[in-house]
Amino acid sequence: MQALYAQLLVGLINGSFYALLSLGLAVIFGMLNIINFAHGALYMMGAFVAYFLLNLGGINYWWALLLAPIIVGIFGMILERTMLQWLTGLDHLYGLLLTFGIALIVQGVFQNYFGSSGLPYAIPDQLRGGMNLGFMFLPVYRGWVVVFSLVVCLATWFLIEKTQLGAYLRAATENPTLVRAFGINVPRMITLTYGLGVGLAALAGVLSAPINQVRPLMGADLIIVVFAVVVIGGMGSIMGSIITGFALGVIEGLTKYFYPEASNTVVFVLMVLVLLVKPTGLTGRAA
């Protein structure tokens, strides 16, 4: 039973990453109608930026949490301005292919210079060590990841669903022409939204840097699972992707305990089941 609690908690930790990443994807898909395959590469860039900040600029983890999402977010906005914006109104497939290509190029460039084994990034001193919860030894850093990403997820949800700005955003997706008629700069809002989604990916990258190696392929390995999470949660649904992210982390954690061999396929099995029963995803509305 003790082992079970431990696995549940560990699942929640992984779920935090799924939630942060799928949230960014959901925001981008919901507002821009783009299936952002470059998300994994941008997540990886977040981790690399944190690494560079520390090793080249001596800027610590806490600043990286703020700066890396901004830097990568700006990179994302440049992508949106120079390339993605021309795809508005075209089939989803074009956006998917373009972002997939961008992801391959970014990963290729990083791999060319940094190899595949990756670079070490130490846990910040304030978050070292761990506490004994009775049923398991919880590293402080992992606890921090869960709490921090939960806060970020809820804040993002609040921003989009409950504020004036969020209302503009949602309206701009629904009917851009009308919103423009009210004097709101729709293209700029779309660029900022893409920047926000990308920033969330970069933030997840910084969070994961001390746990995993900072590797060029860290995003490529994760992104497929995250897409499955988004599909299960319902494309474009903000709360749906947050809840599904955490839930699937837990289910995967339990699989690692009961039948470890299936742990990297269980998410896809669930995806198939959900698609069979409810093709719009658990919280998705029919298009």
Add this chain to the structure above:
Amino acid sequence: MKHSISAMLLGTALALGAAGGAVAQDKNIKIGVLTDNSGLYADLGGPGSTVAAQMAIEDSGLAAKGWKLDLISADHQNKPDIGSTIARQWIDVEKVDIFMDVLNSGVALAVNNIVKEKNSILIDTGAATSDLTNAQCSPNTIHWVYDTYMLANSTGQALVKAGGDTWYFLTADYAFGHALERDTAAVVVKSGGKVIGNVRHPLNTADFSSFLLQAQASKAKIIGMANAGGDTTNTIKQAAEFGIVSGGQKLAGLLLFITDVHALGLKVAQGLNFTETFYWDLNDGTRAFSKRFSERMKNKAMPSMVQAGVYSGLLHYFKALEAMGGNPHDGAKVVAKMKEMPTDDALFGKGTIRADGRKLHPAYLFEVKKPEESKGPWDYYKLVGTTPGEQAFRPLSESACPLVKK
């Protein structure tokens, strides 16, 4: 008159052919480096293996003697089906004579079969499974650098002797992990230890916390990591987080490469014991080669034992072909010649190739230095012990290889 001259020429040619002089005049060689060029093993083999092959071609001096050497490389993506397709295409269409590197045991076993069926050559420097020279041995394959039996024998025995008598295995769930776990468990039991459990994780896992918790709960003194590359570095890094080593359990890296230690950093990796057959800083010969190698690498990396093996294996292959006076394009024949000749190069020293295809050379037990002991980048290992080649690998008396006459 004309007819009789050509008939005479024909007769002479036939006579020469029968004497064995004229057949083996083909001096074309095509080398294929089949490896993981982009995934979790790309640093320990990958593009570095191609660099090593290129260096072997240059250092052999064959081109100056009228030989024509070609080198191609491909990415098998750690998938046996992709590896097999490339292997068939290389043999049938590209006319590749010899396969180098072929890391990943799953891919290696698949390519091993194709190479045997098509009478080509495989010098495997990257895969670990000892099955390549045991049940799956082939007259066309040489296993050059290391294998799971040797790793188990050297590291496993040393750790049990040092008091680590209960083991829990964290195993990569494919041919390599299974072989390494099986061979190590056998050594542990033989040396008086006990295996109390195992957990198998999928290849290329990012998060090991679930598996580490299970290993922690087992209370085993030693957690044997029967995985490699990125999987091992992530395990080690995350084990530190979960307080496994500070809780009194010891991690055993059954297969670690210098590129892994570099990726981990000495702070995390210090104190680990493991076995390799090559280290760049062993002697003048290894240092000279490694310096040249690292200058050619984009990230200035030192060679791993897999990459060093590509260089050493190719040089021996070239020597055999030179001794034969040409390339007969007959895999089994060339491999037989290679087994006949003793091996000798600057990287692995003097050695031999056994009937089962096992290349013998010493195995070194290393310990990773503490950060303050290291003089600079890549200065990572302390030599703890050396096992001579004849004792390091599986003895022929235990072999299930049909090529071994008993």
